């Protein structure tokens with residue numbers, strides 16, 4: 071067994087593809103916040119692909135961990151010289167593994183925020199990218215407005231405070247760049263948020279305005295915020311993944327990444343200080359990302375929400391098991407066709423029917439072993455962003471909201487905290503206590519869950535929506551989730 075590190079790389083090849091480029095000649099050009107599974111399966115993989123062709127050698131990544139839990143990633147990255155194994159798994163069971171070398175450094179911000187700020191302020195850094203989850207943006211999930219009352223946001227605005235958030239650290243670095251006569255840079259959000267670049271711009275602007283109006287003006291003139299659509303299903307790494315990498319590849323890797331073989335990245339070409347030649351690695355550079363974002367968030371991510379709550383209640387724990395149930399597959403296709411697709415704009419070069427069916431086949435990929443629990447987490451950050459807009463658009467146009475109402479009812483039933491076999495559910499949500507309390511009231515007061523107006527706005531006042539919601543909740547409280555899915559699949 072070989073421990074993965076820079077000194078053992080050569081011994082792993084050719085059995086396992088490893089970086090053939092000279093990592094000691096790389097220079098950091100990108101600082102990335104939120105080095106989780108997705109960044110390592112997606113952006114870092116695209117960069118590694120370019121580096122393997124001799125390109126983008128001055129665009130290596132310095133990863134940053136901000137939350138206390140990121141100390142685990144820091145330890146692994148230090149131990150493995152930031153190297154890790156990426157295992158892409160196809161539905162037919164075939165797999166493609168290689169060692170990724172595009173991340174060059176990793177800093178744990180709580181240990182040394184000053185080092186993070188100075189790294190971003192360095193002249194060679196031209197992009198700050200981020201995958202800090204939908205909840206990481208200080209944005210009210212329903213109104214889309216910046217939540218300027220957030221304590222962490224305000225703590226970073228206290229004069230003399232050492233910044234602890236992404237927004238505080240990057241803004242301080244931008245202030246130093248301005249004061250040193252250095253150019254601005256690009257802030258590239260890669261989170262699953264519609265208008266992710268616009269959202270990042272709104273939060274940075276709100277933060278900078280409160281700090282210093284002249285700095286806010288400088289940021290407006292010198293920093294760009296491209297929107298993007300990012301796609302690759304990447305479950306959290308499990309011990310079984312570690313054991314498989316060790317048994318099949320003969321290496322000790324404390325944090326490999328396993329993902330599907332599909333990849334997509336559609337990106338607005340708006341970079342303040344240049345960019346890697348992403349297009350040479352398969353990225354689609356476009357003028358308007360919105361049609362792609364809407365397609366992905368409302369078909370893929372909202373379908374994940376559609377499948378996870380009834381799937382979990384019915385006893386499924388793996389996503390492919392849910393999607394290999396023909397009734398669930400028909401229900402998902404019906405949601406996509408009847409309620410999501412009418413809200414989309416034409417998507418250049420995409421046949422939406424092919425896209426929808428491809429999603430069912432991606433969800434059915436048994437090799438990836440994506441968990442239903444992963445999709446059920448942080449619903450309060452997901453449903454308002456991905457599904458509520460679809461429902462509201464359909465209501466405004468007088469179209470059906472039967473599926474949208476059923477998905478919210480299934481979340482309510484899930485948040486009651488026990489599945490249909492009586493097993494308790496670990497509800498993972500930043501609003502856990504409140505959503506569980508509201509859900510527990512629905513048997514006596516069926517609209518209790520829906521009256522959480524910060525999540526659902528005025529849906530509780532809409533008669534058409536309420537009718538569909540109560541119908542679905544009644545089935546969930548009676549014959550159960552499979553009966554509801556069968557009804558909606560018919």
Ligand SMILES: NC(=O)c1ccc[n+]([C@@H]2O[C@H](COP(=O)([O-])OP(=O)(O)OC[C@H]3O[C@@H](n4cnc5c(N)ncnc54)[C@H](O)[C@@H]3O)[C@@H](O)[C@H]2O)c1
Pocket residue numbers: 103104105106107108109135136137139140201202203204205206207236260261262263300301302303304305306
């Ligand atoms: N996993 C996927 O299939 C997938 C696919 C497309 C897009 N994404 C996007 O990437 C995001 C991350 O997914 P992942 O699978 O890498 O998750 P992950 O849990 O592996 O990593 C998330 C990272 O974000 C950091 N983070 C969370 N909240 C933060 C905050 N408030 N401030 C700073 N850092 C914060 C965490 O510390 C961690 O490093 C998703 O939320 C989504 O927006 C994920």
Ligand SMILES: O=P(O)(O)OC[C@@H](O)[C@@H](O)[C@H](O)[C@H](O)CO
Pocket residue numbers: 203204262300301302303304370371374444445452
């Ligand atoms: O990671 P999140 O929180 O954005 O959402 C959960 C999943 O829907 C998501 O991770 C998908 O797997 C991903 O968006 C596929 O590209």
